[in-house]
Amino acid sequence: MPKVTIREERCKACGLCIHYCPKGVLGPSEKFNAKGYHPTEVKHPEKCIGCTICAQVCPDQVFEVYR
Amino acid sequence: MPKVTIREERCKACGLCIHYCPKGVLGPSEKFNAKGYHPTEVKHPEKCIGCTICAQVCPDQVFEVYR
Amino acid sequence: MSTETMKKVYSIPESLRNRPHHYCPGCGHGIVLSIVGELVDELGVRDRAVGIAPVGCSVFLYEYYDFDCVQAAHGRAPAVATGLKRANPDLFVISYQGDGDLAAIGTAEIIHAANRSENFSTIFINNAIYGMTGGQMAPTTLLGQKSQTTPYGRNPNTDGFPVRVCELLNSLEGPYYLERVCVATPQDRVKAKKAIKKAFTYQLEGKGFSLVEVLSQCPTNWGMSVLDSVKWVKEVMAQTFPLGVFRDKGQQK
Amino acid sequence: MSTETMKKVYSIPESLRNRPHHYCPGCGHGIVLSIVGELVDELGVRDRAVGIAPVGCSVFLYEYYDFDCVQAAHGRAPAVATGLKRANPDLFVISYQGDGDLAAIGTAEIIHAANRSENFSTIFINNAIYGMTGGQMAPTTLLGQKSQTTPYGRNPNTDGFPVRVCELLNSLEGPYYLERVCVATPQDRVKAKKAIKKAFTYQLEGKGFSLVEVLSQCPTNWGMSVLDSVKWVKEVMAQTFPLGVFRDKGQQK
Amino acid sequence: MGKKILMKGNEALGEGAMRAGMRHYFGYPITPQSEVAAYLSKHLPKRGGVFLQAESEISAINMVYGAASAGRRVMTSSSSPGISLKMEGLSYLVGSELPCLIGNVMRGGPGLGNIAPAQADYFQAVKGGGHGDYHIIVLAPTTCQEMFDFAVMALNLADKYRNPVMILSDGALGQMMEPVVIPDEVPIEEYDKSWALTGAKDRPPNVVNSLFLDEKELEEHNIKLQEKFKRIEENEILYSEYRTEDAEYLFVAFGLVSRIVHSVVDLARAEGIKAGLLVPKMLWPFPKDRIAELAEQCRFLMSVEMNSGQMVEDVRLAVNGRRPVYFYGRMGGGVPAQRRVLEELKSHIEGGTK
Amino acid sequence: MGKKILMKGNEALGEGAMRAGMRHYFGYPITPQSEVAAYLSKHLPKRGGVFLQAESEISAINMVYGAASAGRRVMTSSSSPGISLKMEGLSYLVGSELPCLIGNVMRGGPGLGNIAPAQADYFQAVKGGGHGDYHIIVLAPTTCQEMFDFAVMALNLADKYRNPVMILSDGALGQMMEPVVIPDEVPIEEYDKSWALTGAKDRPPNVVNSLFLDEKELEEHNIKLQEKFKRIEENEILYSEYRTEDAEYLFVAFGLVSRIVHSVVDLARAEGIKAGLLVPKMLWPFPKDRIAELAEQCRFLMSVEMNSGQMVEDVRLAVNGRRPVYFYGRMGGGVPAQRRVLEELKSHIEGGTK
């Protein structure tokens, strides 16, 4: 099953990945990261198709994608 | 009768006036001017038609043309 | 299934250092950074690459690229690139400039490097603003756009017109390849990467000067949300700066 | 018939001082000097004219014009003109630049003044060489042309291509009027004067930026006789720099 | 009377210049002086003036050259690297005797450095960073109020002497906010501007120029300039003193640092050390006579600067060997800490006045 | 042995640099240094080098920055106004510790000035015309032979210290012809260049940079630079002396002027006046210790320069009040005449050493 991992300390909560993920896999977390942002988290891992779109639009190199 | 006068001390003997005068009025003088050039002189005053071409092509504002 | 047995299909490029950068949330610079890293990996040129960091929001590029780098004075990246490449033609030189850097203070340098068709690649980030200094008018600021130094909106009568860099350079004989792209959507990002790859490849083939202009969102200084900013790139900015290939000598043949 | 009773149909313009200048024999600068003087007379603007002398063979313009003048740093005439005109829009500002001045060191200044459509007139003397400094390559030097710094002829691979200024500026929105002329023959001289008159008139009408490029012989540094040099302008130079109107917003309407 | 408002130093600089009749600003963005431009882009148009963001610092200084030629009160501002780019233009301005105001809000160097406050452009400002023999008047404010007041003074002095005047401040002074009293009336001095380019109507043409190809002419021109510089040196000295009457140890410090040293003097006095402070508020001309005078009464002098030791050379030249002159400085944006300066003072007292 | 040929100073500069391994020249035309470029445009391509006429002085110095980053021996040259335009770039070069050679063939200033020889860019070269705390090594040749020799030395020193080196000459030295001995072998010193940008193959990436946003880092960087400058000051002093053994009056002069004063010393000695001459051949670091030493034996010192009095400040700082230090100078391209200098000397002797 395709899968993404998130290096949450790099995330700046810009929302681009959430917006462009074709499957609605991602969403903002409640907690703060060390930079003071609410980082993206994987809300629906089962939906991920490993398309790498999140990784591509992420300006902060947060994602690793596995297929 | 049309006529040109030459301020010979300004002339640098470039030859443009002589070349472009449609009537062959002008030619180089034998003598030196203060700058060390052989200035243009009026060789055939009778041929001048006062067209001002000499004055226009002269880079050194040497001519006055009368008609 | 554990990640070990899976194929990693995306991770941070090896040509980038694994450390966070200082770009604002959603900034286009960050996306282009990934693209450059991916391509240096793909083309296998990391060990002869030299990155040029300009003065602007991308001033710290040398901390993000994991290859040799030089920091250039404001606007002078094309001159520094020229010096590097002339000194050692084996180097793979990636020049990177913002719109204030390239189209204002560095106008002469980019025009003459392009005119000499110096054999390096320029990535030109057009975000219609001076990002790093806090949002002053750039040569590329749109008409009517407010900025710190056009508080009443850019007025062509006093502030001039947005400078279209691809069009300007296209009037010269020197450039080999000129294209304008953006990174507003995943599709745009694919095109942008293709364009930059072409520029890099031409350099490796010794073809001469290439420039890829990237319309790039600056949510911070545009005073917009990130999502509004990418929309604005596509819907507003691209009106003034049409996307497309302006010159590709490689295709003419 | 004595000259007293005759009509003087040509004499040195009143807007020029009656003193010899230092241009070389046959130099195009001298012819353009007459044209400017004649036009300032004809348009009656001597008492609000400000001439800008650039660095180059025309550096002493302030000694030839009989009106207010300022000497500008190399390449910066457009900036000085901008300052003058913004400070006092009633002034009639004649900027004058050589090709090294305008198209090399002053590239950024002319492009941005044109892009802001600053309301002054630029006369641009293209003689394909650095005249004053003794004949180095100019941005406009032709391919293959020898100069002090291209002893083996200008080579596009190392020295770039001749920069076509009218074409370059024509890629901007700002300029109101751009034309290229020459002063090689009496007929060309008539056209050149007409073009410069148009530029001046547009300034008086507040239309914005105009530039007239004059292909101008430099017999000294071309190492030619004066007559060969005017022939070369027409037969060789005009191949690379075609004469004509590139932009005339006044005619578009 | 006027009103008292809270302003950034950079804003006070812009406001002061406008109050003194400056209506033409040409500049290029750079931190930490951006607020000058931001402020003026907002306010100049309202007062019928021109704000123009130039394509570069070089272009800006040459626009200043043009507007000054036209006889207008004009200014530009920048910070260290941007000021370096203006060196050719500055030399031209002096050579052509054009008045104008240049603000340098100094930052850390060399090169790109950083944007922290620094004083490392002292030599550039005072000894002449451009080519040729020249001087500009250099004012060194210490408060936001002085940013305002000195802008007014600068424009007056510039016109008086037909010479550029620089306000040499730093990132901290530019960025900090303090109350500034804006007087209802600002003393604008009027000087002859018949040399300006206004069109040769009913007068012979005017020429603004720094080219004198003939060596004799250029030498005469230089002699004329040097005479002017001498006149300025005679007329225009500006400094303040603090607890110097009986000072045995004299600090010399300018700009922001002078405020730190001011506090150090109090700390020292509290410990019974008779310290005093001279603050040059004009760096060129330099208050050398007064420093020489005070040197007589002191055991030693100490220059405190945010650089590697620049003004200290002028202090040494003034003291001319009469007394030891020590130096303490921080570089790269570091600000001298009060306790550290005090220690430094004490170490020299203990070390004896070698 | 080498061969002896008649060369212009400017050509000797170019030839010397080529012999020392300089293969990359970037410059922009300006009188009176044009022959450097003319010469190199002809000869560099023959030796496999790159001659590039840049679009401006600014571009040229930044091309130098690029080529120096790549680890090459590289140079640029210009004259006064053109050098002013390089001030930002120069500060960057020092900040990034890049070696290179910069030739300034000085002309009359300020502004456009003229093209006659002058020495009015001394302060700019020696005190730092650019922003920030920095120094460059400044060599001052006096003959065409030294134009050649110092070019070699400059490129060696630049690599040794990773610092720009300037050859400060003037229009007369650049334009004059003298026999120059070109040795068959030129002493090229090799220094570590592992810092250069050659591609990060089998090593961690190299970075050439002058940005240190953090104040502490920039201060550390500056301290490192200052330590280097100190090392240079300790190791690299260069001067010559003429009839100083028993001199009661010490002239100090550099460059072309030193040759005039050399003749003055003979004139003075012929009249029984014990004059001597010290010629700094390196202006930074300055031979201050030797001058201080000689000051002890002299009644006074006199600096002769083609400017309004610049090096004299360094002489005064060296002498530190021990003896009077007088100045005689010409400006704007005027060259001091021997008789005039002698008169000046005598006037001070007669006036007493006030």
Next chain:
Amino acid sequence: MADKVGTVEFIIAGFGGQGVLFIGRALAFAGLARDVNVSFIPSYGPEMRGGTANCKVVVSDGEVGSPIVEEPDVLIAMNRPSLERFVNTVKPGGTVFVNSSLIENEVERGDIKAYRVPFNELAREAGAERVANLAALGAYVASQDFFTLEDMEGAVKEMVKGKRVELMEANLKALRAGYDFVRNLA
């Protein structure tokens, strides 16, 4: 309410977006209104963008000497790095305000007074997390007797005039919430 303020030196520090400069400017404005001398100096960075920010404020009856505060009387630390960086510079006898919403650490010095206040929570309750800075300002006001709550309300009103008036209410609410929180500690 006291008539004299003496000399009080502040350092206010936090993340880039936490509005620490606003706190500093508000103090300066309030001081100006009360006719004492003030200075405000931001640590300015190219980082418009996250990162950290701080500012230094001096309020004094006399002339302000150095505006560069080395040893503050009052530290307001909006996040953990700020607390760690500055806590040891506080003058003995000084005061620290710690944003307990984001900072778990305790203040270990015994010679200064520490207030732990959950600024983010207070702000959220007041209507918007981003006005946590106002809660901090309110907390400070409650701890001394020169500036009154009205002084600060006046300064805040002056400063947000025109722009972002929509936030005004949340601002004032948070200010008061911070004030009340500290008053209730006493």
Next chain:
Amino acid sequence: MADKVGTVEFIIAGFGGQGVLFIGRALAFAGLARDVNVSFIPSYGPEMRGGTANCKVVVSDGEVGSPIVEEPDVLIAMNRPSLERFVNTVKPGGTVFVNSSLIENEVERGDIKAYRVPFNELAREAGAERVANLAALGAYVASQDFFTLEDMEGAVKEMVKGKRVELMEANLKALRAGYDFVRNLA
């Protein structure tokens, strides 16, 4: 032919096109060939173009001190302004060569030796008016006994090598014509 030259200082001056720098360089080349010390310094101007030009040459057995000749031993004046400008700087006992083709004035100083030679006419006879400078050089050579005519011919051949060889013959003819003219005066 003498072995030693002592120290001889020259000023050579004329119009821009008269080739005065050529004379100076020829002297320097000849000096180098004879293994004495030389310096040559042109007055360089932006005027490639008419105007006046001059150069200064020092030839010496010893080191050349100042290359800037203030008081020449020898003045070669190719036109009138040059004579007027420099004649009074010539050292007592010095020599002046006056181009009598273009200069009507007499040299009024009694303490220097003056040769009036029609350089332009001599050159015209030699084949080209523009080689008048060579006639002047020849005239100088005839007036002293260090440099020989062969020295100068060697220098001239060296200098015009390659370019303008077509002028070589006229050059050498004019050199000899100037030389003969002065020798015949004696």
